[in-house]
Amino acid sequence: MAPSMKDVAERAGVSVGTVSNVLNRPDRVAEATKAQVLAAISELGFVRNSSAAQLRAGTSRSLGLIVLDLANPFFHDVARGVEDVAEDAGYAVVLCNSDEQAHRENRYLQVLEEQRVRGVLITPVEVGSERLDALRRRGTPTVLVDRHDPNVNCCSVAVDDVAGGQLAGACLLDRNEHRRIAYVTGPLKIRQCADRLNGLRLAAKEAGLDPDEAITVVEMPALNARTGYEAASRLFRDGTDITAAFCANDLLALGVLRAAVSTGRQVPDDIALLGYDDIDFAADAAVPLSSVRQPRRQIGRAAAQLLIEECDNPITHAHQQIMFRPELVTRESTGG
Amino acid sequence: MAPSMKDVAERAGVSVGTVSNVLNRPDRVAEATKAQVLAAISELGFVRNSSAAQLRAGTSRSLGLIVLDLANPFFHDVARGVEDVAEDAGYAVVLCNSDEQAHRENRYLQVLEEQRVRGVLITPVEVGSERLDALRRRGTPTVLVDRHDPNVNCCSVAVDDVAGGQLAGACLLDRNEHRRIAYVTGPLKIRQCADRLNGLRLAAKEAGLDPDEAITVVEMPALNARTGYEAASRLFRDGTDITAAFCANDLLALGVLRAAVSTGRQVPDDIALLGYDDIDFAADAAVPLSSVRQPRRQIGRAAAQLLIEECDNPITHAHQQIMFRPELVTRESTGG
DNA sequence: AAACTGGGCTGGCACGTTTCAGTGATCGGG
């Protein structure tokens, strides 16, 4: 068994209370005594038992963060933002990966609640999770990340995907004066995919174009590079007057790029390309890829700030729904 | 305050011990009583306090995993492997990201020890960490991941980088009969970079070539795509008879690929390319990239198995050093 | 010299759970 404060106290010839004071309020202990206790601690290799401390304290200094996929750079950067803020506020962060599986999400919610975390940041697999609602009802503050709550009964932080689509459309239609563009996307039942299309259509209208005419929607079953390659292959095979493609994420765009390179097309001269997310590889692609960037780390920071604010002032706290605006990053794939 | 077992017991009209039995040994409780207790639990929204449980138990059912960078797909997949095995054995995994900073690593080691995790899996920032050694001396089993312990006093799992370099060399020199190749690498003081070069030289000798003549080493200060681009730009500018490049990781290779595409060179006809790590983007690059793949998930699984074995049989346990062999994945960038 | 002050320490309770010895109650067998 690991040595306890009692062992330390005996060795140092003091009481347990004094050992506790050395650890938690060192200024209340005389120098000589403190030195003795510290010596005993290091000789015995004492390490505090945080279970006991937390049990006694009745509350922990930690937050839970449940994301859909830690491998996804979006969530990874969100997590960094959360850690930044949490660390400054003296909170620890427990990282959980739901893998988009509801049962994993529920298990983690259970574990976090058993650990008595002070609050939870989560991108739920599905909206309206019963388990999550129960947690909130029992008094654990909750913040939604990259989601919004239709009935505002918790804070949330998300990004305006309509604005992102509009930004992309303005770049291709206004600035570079493309007239026929493709929107390569995953399933339109995914809100992000649909929102970005809506933004794109808005941009077309603003450019004085008929969206139905100017935009060819290529809806694919997934959002990865292979799917992008297939979409582009189909597009190229059918022959088309399209001169630009806006893709619902960078992976699709990289797939389109590969199809272009392998069929000898020049980017951006034969076809301009615009992605979404600005993943690391966008800048390093064979033709550096223009993209719509979301303020990922800031999202995490804002979410953590909201949560900590609610944890620290549960009474005066008012729920907020924060919406960030994305930003356009232009590189070679859309020309000058 | 969250309701405790005492509250549940009062509401159900039973003793605390019975509530505990309902939760932990339901077969020892009569059906009628069990139903009453479960009803009380759900009415009060009782959730067990794991701090108290763990304090009483004296031991936890969890493992710590400290990696250098969770954004790196290598560690991400290792973590998945660890979770696979841990879950089956009924252990929870606490994920920690040291970010290659010794002070973060030390802080996490402290936290894990305070939480009384049963064992720790770690890729240490530096070998010979005093804090890690102390943890081990105090009796917490430890497994090194992607590292070896010179004095075998703990288990470890790593990959044979010399074999990986040799595999790469055999592919380019034997199979595709290149005679002058470049090795684009990060700092050679990084063991992995140096080992892969040694393997490559071995392959050259086996092909009956003089390594110094056949291999041009391009040592760069970093291992990212931009650096690869710069390395290739330099190589191309100087004019050279090199027909293939082996890169110490895929990011460098992607940078070289971009330099090739932007200067109108054909891959693999003008220059063949071979990377290392087989990251997701390797297959989706503008020219799909051949690469040396490490059995990442398996590494995690093996490490977790060793650790759990040691946790469960601390006495009979004998330390093991496992070395995996990497595997060659050929795609278009090295031709047929 | 007595009363007061306060720094420095002690001792014991409380946190919520698990576990185990012990208490009745019920039942079958002799």
Next chain:
DNA sequence: CCCGATCACTGAAACGTGCCAGCCCAGTTT
């Protein structure tokens, strides 16, 4: 009718820490 066995439950101790009331004593004030 009694005994032992079995079953379902109770009550209390223990885990290690944090906190607080209270004690002691040295130094200062009245």
